[in-house]
Amino acid sequence: MTEEIIERAQRAKTKKALLGEDVDLEQYTTKTGEHQAISALGEIPREYTQDLLDAGIEPSEKDRSGSFLQRDRSVVFSKALSKSLEVMSTTEAVAKYGGLKDYLWKAVSVDADKYTAEVELAPSHGYFIRSKAGSKVTIPVQACLFITADKIRQNVHNIIIAEENSELHIITGCSVSHAVNSALHIGISEFYVKRGAKITFTMVHNWRSGIDVRPRSAVMIEDDGVFINNYILMKPVKSIQMYPTAYCVGKNARANFQSIIFAPGNSKIDLGSRAVLQGERSRAELISRVIATDNAKVIARGDINGTAEHVKGHLECRGLMLSDTAVVESIPELKASRKDLDLSHEAAVGKIAEEEIRYLMARGLSEEEATSVIIRGFLNVDITGLPDALARETKKMLALSLEKVM
Amino acid sequence: MLEIRDLTVQVEGKEIIKDLNLCIERGEVHVLFGPNGCGKTTLLMAILGFPAYKVKKGTILFKDVDITNLPTNERVKLGMGMSFQHPPEIRGVKLGDMVNIALGRKEGRIDERVVELGKRLNISVEFLNRDVNLGFSGGEVKRSEILQLLAQIPDFLMFDEPDSGVDVENIELIGDLMNELLGRDKIPSQRERSGLIITHSGFIMRYLKPDRAHVMLDGQIACSGVPDEITREIMEERFERCVELCGKKVCEE
Numbered sequence: 001m002t003e004e005i006i007e008r009a010q011r012a013k014t015k016k017a018l019l020g021e022d023v024d025l026e027q028y029t030t031k032t033g034e035h036q037a038i039s040a041l042g043e044i045p046r047e048y049t050q051d052l053l054d055a056g057i058e059p060s061e062k063d064r065s066g067s068f069l070q071r072d073r074s075v076v077f078s079k080a081l082s083k084s085l086e087v088m089s090t091t092e093a094v095a096k097y098g099g100l101k102d103y104l105w106k107a108v109s110v111d112a113d114k115y116t117a118e119v120e121l122a123p124s125h126g127y128f129i130r131s132k133a134g135s136k137v138t139i140p141v142q143a144c145l146f147i148t149a150d151k152i153r154q155n156v157h158n159i160i161i162a163e164e165n166s167e168l169h170i171i172t173g174c175s176v177s178h179a180v181n182s183a184l185h186i187g188i189s190e191f192y193v194k195r196g197a198k199i200t201f202t203m204v205h206n207w208r209s210g211i212d213v214r215p216r217s218a219v220m221i222e223d224d225g226v227f228i229n230n231y232i233l234m235k236p237v238k239s240i241q242m243y244p245t246a247y248c249v250g251k252n253a254r255a256n257f258q259s260i261i262f263a264p265g266n267s268k269i270d271l272g273s274r275a276v277l278q279g280e281r282s283r284a285e286l287i288s289r290v291i292a293t294d295n296a297k298v299i300a301r302g303d304i305n306g307t308a309e310h311v312k313g314h315l316e317c318r319g320l321m322l323s324d325t326a327v328v329e330s331i332p333e334l335k336a337s338r339k340d341l342d343l344s345h346e347a348a349v350g351k352i353a354e355e356e357i358r359y360l361m362a363r364g365l366s367e368e369e370a371t372s373v374i375i376r377g378f379l380n381v382d383i384t385g386l387p388d389a390l391a392r393e394t395k396k397m398l399a400l401s402l403e404k405v406m
Numbered sequence: 407m408l409e410i411r412d413l414t415v416q417v418e419g420k421e422i423i424k425d426l427n428l429c430i431e432r433g434e435v436h437v438l439f440g441p442n443g444c445g446k447t448t449l450l451m452a453i454l455g456f457p458a459y460k461v462k463k464g465t466i467l468f469k470d471v472d473i474t475n476l477p478t479n480e481r482v483k484l485g486m487g488m489s490f491q492h493p494p495e496i497r498g499v500k501l502g503d504m505v506n507i508a509l510g511r512k513e514g515r516i517d518e519r520v521v522e523l524g525k526r527l528n529i530s531v532e533f534l535n536r537d538v539n540l541g542f543s544g545g546e547v548k549r550s551e552i553l554q555l556l557a558q559i560p561d562f563l564m565f566d567e568p569d570s571g572v573d574v575e576n577i578e579l580i581g582d583l584m585n586e587l588l589g590r591d592k593i594p595s596q597r598e599r600s601g602l603i604i605t606h607s608g609f610i611m612r613y614l615k616p617d618r619a620h621v622m623l624d625g626q627i628a629c630s631g632v633p634d635e636i637t638r639e640i641m642e643e644r645f646e647r648c649v650e651l652c653g654k655k656v657c658e659e
Contacts, residue, residue: 318497355494358456361478362488363507363554373513377498377537399514 002099005110009120012111019299020241020270023212025114028153028184030122035074041067044076048148048177054235055173055206056397057144063389064171066129066141070156072149073124084135084166086128087143090157093128100128103159107190107218107247115186115214119155126156126187131168131197138387140169140202147185147211148177158189162197162225169390170199174213175206182210182238189217193225195250200228200386202394204401207237209265215242223250223279228385229257230394234401236265243301245274248282248311258381259288260398263296263326272301272331277311277341284312289379290319292326303333306341313342319349320378376402407432407562407600408453413464415445415452422448424625425464430562433597435588437611437633438604439640440622446604447491449622450564453602454488455481468562487560489551491567491604495540501550502534508557520557527553527579544571552583563587563601569610581613590615611637621648 016022038044041059044052052059061067066080066087075089086093094100110120127143147154162168174185185207193199199219207213219227227246246255257273275284286302304313319328332345352374360370379402383391408430415423422445430436440446452459453466455478465474473481503513505520516534524534527549539547548568555563568584569577585591589599603616611633619633621640629636629648639647 353494354458356496358478359490359494359496360507362454362482362490363504363558364479364482364510365507366479367477373499373503373507374496376513377496377503380498 005105005120008111009117012117013114013121015111015113015117017113017115017214017241019243020214021239021268023184023214023239025118025153025184028151030073030124030153030155032072032149032152035071035076037076041069041077044069048146051146051175051177051206052144052173054401055144055175056171056202056204057142057173057175063139064142065137065139068127068129068141068143069146070125070127070144071146072152073154075125078127080141082137084132084137085141085168086130087141088128090126090128090159093159100159103161103190103192104157107192107220108188108216112216116188116216118153119157119186119188122153122155123157124155126158128159129168129170130161131163131166133163134165136167138167138169140171140390143170143172145174145185145187146177147175147180147183150180151182153184153186155186156188158187160189160199160201161192162194162199164194165196166194167198169387171202171390173204173206176208176211180208180210184212185214187215189215191217191219191227193219193221193227193253195222196224197222198226200230200390202230202386202390203232204397205231205233205237205240206235207240209236209267210238212238213240213242215244217242217244219244219246219255221246221248221250221253221255224252225250226254226385227256229273230383230386231257231259232398232401233260233269234262234404236267237269239268241270243272243274245276246284247276248279248284250279251281253279253282255284256385257286258383260379260381261288261290261298261300262379262402263290263292263298265294265296267296269296270299270301272303274303275305275313277304277306277313278308280308281310282308284314286315287381288317289381290317290328291322291375291378292319292328293322295323295325297327299329299331301331301333302345303335304343305335306343307337309338309340311338311341313344315345317347318378320375321349321351407434407469408602409467410453411465411467413452413466414462415448416460416462417448417458421462422625423452426626428620428627430600430602432600433589433594434618435590435601435603435614435616436618436620437614437616438602438620438622439608439636439645440606441645442606444622445625446622447566450488450566450602450604453564454478454486482560485561487555487558487563489548489555489563489565489568491570493539493547493551496538497540499538500535501538501553504538504550504554505534505557508554523553523556526556527583529553545573545576548572548580549576552580552587555587556583561599563599565601565603567604567606569605569607577609578613581610584610584614608637608640621645623648
């Protein structure tokens with residue numbers, strides 16, 4: 001079994017991804033010094049505190065039910081504060097649970113492309129988070145993948161499981177230290193939402209203009225399961241390409257993706273979300289907001305594939321152009337192979353409407369103030385399904401990062 | 407309060423208002439009638455200073471300040487406010503945010519003060535949380551506009567067709583609040599606020615007692631007079647008599 005996986009990975013070693021520009025892996029090294037474990041997140045050197053905060057990670061561990069921190073290629077901290085939760089490195093979980101055979105490479109295929117192969121062949125941990133059956137911990141777990149060494153490859157493999165009828169909330173931040181000019185982050189994330197369970201996953205990407213990012217994520221959702229994904233990218237990045245897929249396998253399974261993207265500088269972003277509605281009455285809603293400025297190039301994709309009875313899917317992509325040298329391409333796709341289903345999409349790209357600015361000025365705002373109110377409003381997606389405290393925190397996080405970019 | 411002298415306004419290169427004169431004293435409310443396309447809204451937008459409405463000639467004085475070249479927000483700071491007929495939809499900006507902005511605060515939190523103001527217009531917290539003007543009915547737009555003015559409390563208020571698309575139930579509420587905003591409950595010598603109301607149908611006149619009425623034809627004020635008389639005439643004969651007397655043509659009736 002394991003041998004077969006390694007073999008498949010070997011064969012895919014040079015397999016280019018279908019989307020996104022090709023990253024030469026050899027530019028980045030897997031050789032980097034190990035970091036010592038810490039006994040509390042607060043022990044992270046002070047120079048990094050802001051980098052964590054910017055990615056939504058709370059160094060004080062306050063209002064968190066567990067924390068995980070991986071620095072470069074070393075796991076330096078993992079702790080669960082609730083008995084209903086497990087938080088550890090994937091390496092540890094693989095050893096503890098006989099290779100995690102039911103989960104590892106079951107949602108994402110190991111030979112999808114050279115990046116998935118790379119993670120199998122040269123892994124550097126990642127996190128394992130699981131909520132026990134029937135448990136409901138509304139306080140979120142936080143997980144941070146942090147790069148502090150220049151020119152490294154961080155190849156993480158994350159496994160997230162919500163057992164039957166449990167509820168699991170995760171805030172995850174990927175961040176890079178101000179001292180790093182270039183690096184590659186590859187993150188495999190496999191989510192398993194069991195019968196009647198719910199996962200909310202709020203991810204903040206806090207990269208810099210020299211970082212290549214290739215996440216590969218998939219979600220398996222069983223009967224009555226709910227998966228809610230909020231993604232926030234407000235900082236420049238060299239290139240990012242990802243297309244997470246939710247498989248609504250069970251009856252009444254539900255997937256929601258909400259992506260908020262502010263693309264400045266020379267960022268090259270190819271980002272989408274996909275839902276496969278194969279369980280009867282399963283539903284998906286994929287929403288994205290993209291603001292492109294400077295010379296950013298953004299491709300916003302969305303894909304819903306309905307193959308079962310009475311499924312429902314909606315895709316919404318809105319883009320706002322703030323520069324004549326930026327490019328936004330919106331590619332919504334719907335596929336239906338049943339007659340009794342309902343799939344829809346709306347896409348719109350435009351500039352800030354003059355009359356909206358004038359209207360706000362008629363209430364007393366200056367032109368600049370009016371513009372920023374409109375931009376904040378544009379990115380103000382209703383975040384549903386999160387516990388109140390977490391929803392408030394997410395909104396605050398978004399407001400703070402917006403203030404920084406505007 | 408407001409004095410317009412010899413005003414000529416162009417929109418997209420076309421002259422809409424020609425040599426218009428209008429004076430509204432402190433405490434006075436004027437109503438402006440006129441058929442569609444005669445320049446009523448253009449006049450309000452020019453007073454508010456929207457750049458698409460280009461002043462080619464003349465001056466606008468507000469509280470003795472020449473505001474002809476001031477940006478809209480500066481005019482608003484001086485005490486001007488407007489209830490729009492067709493306000494734009496702004497995604498993600500809640501009605502509650504607009505109320506906060508009108509109150510001179512940052513958007514973002516819908517607190518008790520906003521909720522209290524909303525109650526006066528039968529506006530629920532749920533409605534305050536909707537994106538402004540997105541999918542609002544005719545009556546909801548009017549109530550939302552009046553709510554923002556209640557927060558803003560301008561000294562000079564302009565209402566662009568406050569009665570269009572509003573059902574009977576709401577029109578009385580809107581009329582009452584307009585009277586309150588304009589300080590019409592006070593005796594004339596103590597009235598501080600002024601207003602300019604545009605109405606095409608004249609419907610709102612059942613609830614308001616303005617001081618003076620004008621009829622606008624072809625970009626000019628064609629006749630002015632006592633509101634009751636002019637309203638009666640318009641209700642009975644539309645604009646024909648005014649047209650006859652002034653020798654103007656009716657724009658798009």
